[in-house]
Amino acid sequence: MANAGPIAIVIHGGAGTIAREKLTDEVEVAYRQKLEEAARAGYEVLTRSSKEKGSSSIDAVIAAIVVMEDSELFNAGKGSVLTHAATVEMDASIMEGESLNAGAIAGVRHIRNPIRLARDVMSRSDHVMLIGEGAESFALEHGYELIDNSYFQTPQRMRQLQRIQNTTTGTALSEDNSLGTVGAVAIDRNGNITAATSTGGMTNKRFGRVGDSPIIGAGTYADNSACGVSASGHGEYFIRAVVAHDICARVMYKGIALQQAADEVVLIKLKNMHAEGGVIGIDPQANVVFSFNSTGMYRAAIDKDGELEVLIFKGISD
Amino acid sequence: MANAGPIAIVIHGGAGTIAREKLTDEVEVAYRQKLEEAARAGYEVLTRSSKEKGSSSIDAVIAAIVVMEDSELFNAGKGSVLTHAATVEMDASIMEGESLNAGAIAGVRHIRNPIRLARDVMSRSDHVMLIGEGAESFALEHGYELIDNSYFQTPQRMRQLQRIQNTTTGTALSEDNSLGTVGAVAIDRNGNITAATSTGGMTNKRFGRVGDSPIIGAGTYADNSACGVSASGHGEYFIRAVVAHDICARVMYKGIALQQAADEVVLIKLKNMHAEGGVIGIDPQANVVFSFNSTGMYRAAIDKDGELEVLIFKGISD
Numbered sequence: 001m002a003n004a005g006p007i008a009i010v011i012h013g014g015a016g017t018i019a020r021e022k023l024t025d026e027v028e029v030a031y032r033q034k035l036e037e038a039a040r041a042g043y044e045v046l047t048r049s050s051k052e053k054g055s056s057s058i059d060a061v062i063a064a065i066v067v068m069e070d071s072e073l074f075n076a077g078k079g080s081v082l083t084h085a086a087t088v089e090m091d092a093s094i095m096e097g098e099s100l101n102a103g104a105i106a107g108v109r110h111i112r113n114p115i116r117l118a119r120d121v122m123s124r125s126d127h128v129m130l131i132g133e134g135a136e137s138f139a140l141e142h143g144y145e146l147i148d149n150s151y152f153q154t155p156q157r158m159r160q161l162q163r164i165q166n167t168t169t170g171t172a173l174s175e176d177n178s179l180g181t182v183g184a185v186a187i188d189r190n191g192n193i194t195a196a197t198s199t200g201g202m203t204n205k206r207f208g209r210v211g212d213s214p215i216i217g218a219g220t221y222a223d224n225s226a227c228g229v230s231a232s233g234h235g236e237y238f239i240r241a242v243v244a245h246d247i248c249a250r251v252m253y254k255g256i257a258l259q260q261a262a263d264e265v266v267l268i269k270l271k272n273m274h275a276e277g278g279v280i281g282i283d284p285q286a287n288v289v290f291s292f293n294s295t296g297m298y299r300a301a302i303d304k305d306g307e308l309e310v311l312i313f314k315g316i317s318d
Numbered sequence: 319m320a321n322a323g324p325i326a327i328v329i330h331g332g333a334g335t336i337a338r339e340k341l342t343d344e345v346e347v348a349y350r351q352k353l354e355e356a357a358r359a360g361y362e363v364l365t366r367s368s369k370e371k372g373s374s375s376i377d378a379v380i381a382a383i384v385v386m387e388d389s390e391l392f393n394a395g396k397g398s399v400l401t402h403a404a405t406v407e408m409d410a411s412i413m414e415g416e417s418l419n420a421g422a423i424a425g426v427r428h429i430r431n432p433i434r435l436a437r438d439v440m441s442r443s444d445h446v447m448l449i450g451e452g453a454e455s456f457a458l459e460h461g462y463e464l465i466d467n468s469y470f471q472t473p474q475r476m477r478q479l480q481r482i483q484n485t486t487t488g489t490a491l492s493e494d495n496s497l498g499t500v501g502a503v504a505i506d507r508n509g510n511i512t513a514a515t516s517t518g519g520m521t522n523k524r525f526g527r528v529g530d531s532p533i534i535g536a537g538t539y540a541d542n543s544a545c546g547v548s549a550s551g552h553g554e555y556f557i558r559a560v561v562a563h564d565i566c567a568r569v570m571y572k573g574i575a576l577q578q579a580a581d582e583v584v585l586i587k588l589k590n591m592h593a594e595g596g597v598i599g600i601d602p603q604a605n606v607v608f609s610f611n612s613t614g615m616y617r618a619a620i621d622k623d624g625e626l627e628v629l630i631f632k633g634i635s636d
Binding site for chain 2: 095100101102106107125126127128129130131132133134135137138205206207208209210211215216217218221235236239240241242245246249250252253254273
């Protein structure tokens with residue numbers, strides 16, 4: 001394949017009910033800065049010579065997601081939402097569109113950057129998906145440090161859990177950023193598309209619950225012939241709708257553009273299921289796509305012309 | 319919907335390398351009898367009046383799969399293959415094609431009939447997928463007895479594990495029925511299609527490994543507008559190929575028949591990935607489909623004319 005194709009990266013920091021009036025200027029600025037930092041971290045990888053080690057779209061999405069996992073602002077890594085038992089359990093997945101290789105982990109509690117472990121499951125194991133203590137035992141064998149669960153927990157998430165547990169229903173459903181995900185999709189100079197997603201899941205979720213983020217086909221999917229997609233939203237519905245693969249399947253079999261395919265799934269199919277959320281994607285021509293049916297989605301992209309955009313609400317200037 | 323549509327059920331007891339010369343007459347008869355018993359158990363449910371409780375395609379696939387989970391012949395429930403640590407860890411999933419509701423469990427060790435628990439996750443929880451101890455804690459709350467892991471272990475599976483661990487590579491890959499799955503797809507008088515899959519996974523798998531069986535879209539998928547599918551094969555590839563949803567997507571978006579869609583995925587796409595296995599399916603007209611690229615697949619169906627067939631090898635009379 002030609003070694004001079006266009007490069008691009010798109011990231012999200014969660015889709016959901018984002019009330020503009022509740023977002024202070026200070027917090028909004030913090031989100032925009034961190035989204036820009038994450039997008040630039042991934043893009044920098046893509047600009048390296050493709051002969052250099054660490055210049056692939058795999059490396060790019062990892063670089064972007066690690067920035068968000070390390071930030072308390074997003075529901076992934078540090079700052080993940082809390083389970084019903086007030087602990088953090090994280091899920092992540094990655095898929096690379098040339099070989100259709102994939103890796104996923106679910107229910108890990110002691111891995112600083114879950115997305116790195118998903119990548120090692122893809123690259124260094126015979127398996128695609130490892131869960132719970134089995135995933136952490138694999139991590140130990142591969143030199144990971146197991147860190148205390150308290151590292152991930154923040155006072156803000158504890159208040160959020162208490163607020164939800166004090167409501168009469170104690171519902172685990174979407175409420176002021178009580179769910180969310182981070183994700184990234186990138187295309188490198190070789191035309192290779194990688195998609196990846198990482199999350200703490202849903203506030204007040206019961207112990208052992210797995211959402212769409214670590215499910216290849218639901219939260220994450222990549223195929224160089226069609227697209228790469230990372231999703232964020234109410235995971236139960238996203239699993240049932242096989243969101244990421246369904247979008248790619250519409251591109252492949254209906255021959256429609258990625259934006260149209262994403263809108264059909266997010267604005268029609270998911271909306272009809274009353275499922276809130278959104279997706280990001282990139283097609284083989286390096287076009288960047290967003291689609292969401294929630295009031296907002298934290299998102300950023302650096303497109304094939306090198307233009308950065310950082311957005312939170314609906315409307316292209318928001 | 320009309321209350322007099324055609325009914326049908328199709329089941330499988332695993333696809334893989336089945337050497338005719340290694341299968342004694344006695345064992346072959348045992349397999350054929352158990353497959354027939356499972357298919358009849360499911361079909362009997364479908365023949366009940368649709369006003370009766372317990373007459374749906376959900377009830378039918380559960381009835382069929384429980385017969386196979388309770389038999390030592392198949393890699394699900396009792397008789398599941400052993401992990402590297404010589405324990406049994408089971409996965410299961412179910413999806414119903416009218417509402418697109420789904421339930422799945424992974425990594426359970428003490429549930430006699432994992433498929434029943436998957437159904438209860440679908441019907442009695444807010445979640446689609448529960449894993450490990452979280453799934454078993456949910457089971458306890460819903461009146462399940464947690465049984466000792468030794469119940470599932472059989473001398474035959476221990477010998478199989480030792481044989482694989484004594485080879486130089488210790489590979490966990492397909493070898494004389496070292497992987498396998500059971501599954502069922504049914505359509506009831508209301509035209510509702512349900513698909514379900516249950517498995518012990520792969521012999522010598524590392525602890526925490528999850529294959530395609532509990533992954534909605536990969537091992538199991540159902541949508542009344544297109545088809546229901548249950549898969550059996552090398553799970554890592556089946557996840558990456560999103561097998562069950564990809565077959566349904568080809569029916570929906572390419573407008574081809576279910577048999578052709580299944581053959582495209584199993585005989586071309588999976589074959590090109592060097593992935594061994596197969597699928598069963600039913601379309602909205604109650605046509606039954608098999609497709610596999612392995613030497614055999616334990617399978618049976620009672621079709622819309624009430625005709626039973628029980629097959630193991632390739633060829634319609636085998």
